[in-house]
Amino acid sequence: MTFLSPWWLLLLVPVLGLAAAYLLMHRRRTRYAVRFATLPLLEKVAPRQPGWRRHAPAAAFLLALTTLGFAAGRPEVNLRLPHEQATVIVAVDVSNSMAATDVDPNRLEAARAAARTFIENLPDTFNVGVVAFSGSTQVLAAPTTDHDEAAASLQRLELADSTAIGEAVFTSLDQIASMAAAQDDADTQQPSTGPDRGATDGQDGAGEPNQQAPERIPGRVVLLSDGSNTQGRDPEQAAQAASDAEVPVSTIAYGTPDGTIDLGGRQVPVPADEEAMAELADATGGQTYTATSGDELEAVYEDIGSSIGWRTEPREITPYLAAAAFLFLLGAGAMSLRWFARLP
Numbered sequence: 001m002t003f004l005s006p007w008w009l010l011l012l013v014p015v016l017g018l019a020a021a022y023l024l025m026h027r028r029r030t031r032y033a034v035r036f037a038t039l040p041l042l043e044k045v046a047p048r049q050p051g052w053r054r055h056a057p058a059a060a061f062l063l064a065l066t067t068l069g070f071a072a073g074r075p076e077v078n079l080r081l082p083h084e085q086a087t088v089i090v091a092v093d094v095s096n097s098m099a100a101t102d103v104d105p106n107r108l109e110a111a112r113a114a115a116r117t118f119i120e121n122l123p124d125t126f127n128v129g130v131v132a133f134s135g136s137t138q139v140l141a142a143p144t145t146d147h148d149e150a151a152a153s154l155q156r157l158e159l160a161d162s163t164a165i166g167e168a169v170f171t172s173l174d175q176i177a178s179m180a181a182a183q184d185d186a187d188t189q190q191p192s193t194g195p196d197r198g199a200t201d202g203q204d205g206a207g208e209p210n211q212q213a214p215e216r217i218p219g220r221v222v223l224l225s226d227g228s229n230t231q232g233r234d235p236e237q238a239a240q241a242a243s244d245a246e247v248p249v250s251t252i253a254y255g256t257p258d259g260t261i262d263l264g265g266r267q268v269p270v271p272a273d274e275e276a277m278a279e280l281a282d283a284t285g286g287q288t289y290t291a292t293s294g295d296e297l298e299a300v301y302e303d304i305g306s307s308i309g310w311r312t313e314p315r316e317i318t319p320y321l322a323a324a325a326f327l328f329l330l331g332a333g334a335m336s337l338r339w340f341a342r343l344p
Contacts, residue, residue, distance in 0.1 A: 001077050004316065008072035015065045022058055057336040064328035071321035076314045085217045087143050087179045088122060088308060089172035090115055091131040092154070093225035093254075095163040097270035100226070102259035103293055108157060110297055111224055111254060116151045118222070118301035123309050127217075129175050130154060135162030135231045137171040143179050165229040165280070169221060169238035173245055176219035219247040220308050222301075223280070226255040228273040235276060239283035248286035250304050251277035256292045 003009065092115060098108040119128050128150045129143035140153035221242065229235050242249050253272040260267040274290055281288035287304065291297035333343055 001075050002314070004074035004076060006073055008074070009069060011072050012066060012069040015062065015069055018065070019062050022062070053335070053339050057332045057340075060328050060332035060335065064325045064332065067321050067325040067328060071318050071325065074316055074318050075321065076316050078312045079315045080310050081313050085125055085127075086123075086308060087127040087129070087176045087217055087219045089129045089131055089143065089175050089219075089221045090119065090150075091133060091168040091172050091221060091223040092157060093134070093163060093165075093168075093223075093227065094132045094157050094159055095134045095225075095227055096159050096161060096263075097163075097227045097255075097259070097261055099159055100255060100259040100261050100270050102256040103254070103297075107226055107255055107259070108159065110293075112154045112157060114297040114301050115224070116154055117298055118305055119147050119151045119154075121302070121305055121309075122147060126309065127179055129172075131168055131171050131175070132157055133164055133168035133171070134160035135164055136160075137164060137167050139171065139175065143175055162231040163225065163227045163229060164232035165223070165225055165276075166235045166238040167232035168223060168225075169235070169242055169249060169280075170233065172221040172223070172249075173219075173238075173241055173247060176221075176247055177245070179219075180217060219245070221247060221249040221286075222252070222304055222308075223249055223277075224252040224254055224297075225277065226253065226259070226272045227270060228276055235280050236283070239280050242284040247284065249280055249284040250286040250288070250307075251281040252289045252291055252297065252300055253277040254291050254297060 092111055094108065098106070098111065100107050103110045115130075119130075122128055124147070125145065126147075127143035127145055128141075128147055129139065130141040130150050130153045132138045132140050140156055141150040144150065239249070253274040253276075255270065255272040257271045259270045259272070261270055262268075272290065274288075277290075278288040280286075287307065289300040289303070291300050336343055
């Protein structure tokens with residue numbers, strides 16, 4: 001917690017003084033009773049352990065003053081909040097190696113289930129799209145806030161030959177760029193709100209900007225693959241394009257080193273290329289993961305979702321502390337009236 005006006009916390013000093021005075025008066029009252037009361041009446045006049053009701057209103061009153069003192073300092077706390085907008089493209093490898101059964105029931109089915117969970121847990125305001133890639137790429141779902149449609153498109157994943165990781169990144173970037181272009185078109189179609197509607201290029205009649213430039217919608221690619229690039233443009237070219245577009249690519253190298261598939265009656269090894277996936281993620285500022293089981297893959301998607309879907313922002317909580325102080329004062333008054341027929 002931080003304070004925007006820390007000097008106002010000095011108001012807590014007199015509150016501490018008031019608390020000390022209360023304790024001092026309580027001790028003096030006890031000593032007075034011991035000195036002047038007869039012993040038979042001592043227990044009634046000054047009991048050793050006063051009932052808690054006697055001190056509850058005063059405690060609530062002091063707590064209210066303390067809360068008001070903190071509120072005067074305008075405290076801020078960091079809150080985890082969802083981004084209002086973002087475009088996320090989930091790119092799933094559907095090369096034949098995804099038929100390997102080293103992950104139950106197989107790599108493709110486990111990836112499909114985890115990707116669906118990831119999409120459904122994204123904030124509702126996110127645009128999410130799905131790209132499938134093997135030797136070529138296919139946009140199964142264009143970016144939209146209809147997450148149910150995007151999740152349903154995962155049922156259309158079908159295995160095919162080759163792996164074009166670079167092309168998958170380029171296709172994903174195109175989808176993100178199309179969303180940015182649509183946003184720009186929507187912004188330019190909005191009527192000017194400045195006093196001089198004849199002004200152009202975002203300026204008013206005096207040549208000054210009349211409105212702030214629209215905030216750029218962030219984009220992210222989440223790419224899952226279990227093999228090396230075998231077709232299309234190199235992942236290095238794709239990484240450079242993603243870096244230039246300021247779009248991080250998070251990668252998941254999926255499968256175990258012992259994964260195999262059956263090709264014509266012989267077992268062909270299909271280990272995940274973790275090094276290539278890590279290089280692609282590092283070059284674009286994304287995150288890299290490995291997943292060797294369905295549970296691990298789901299955890300990876302959850303981790304990526306939290307890094308995309310939330311941000312930490314400072315928020316002032318002064319109104320909440322003021323409301324709490326009001327409730328403490330109300331409680332102090334209610335207890336005092338109920339038990340002692342007077343206000344504290």
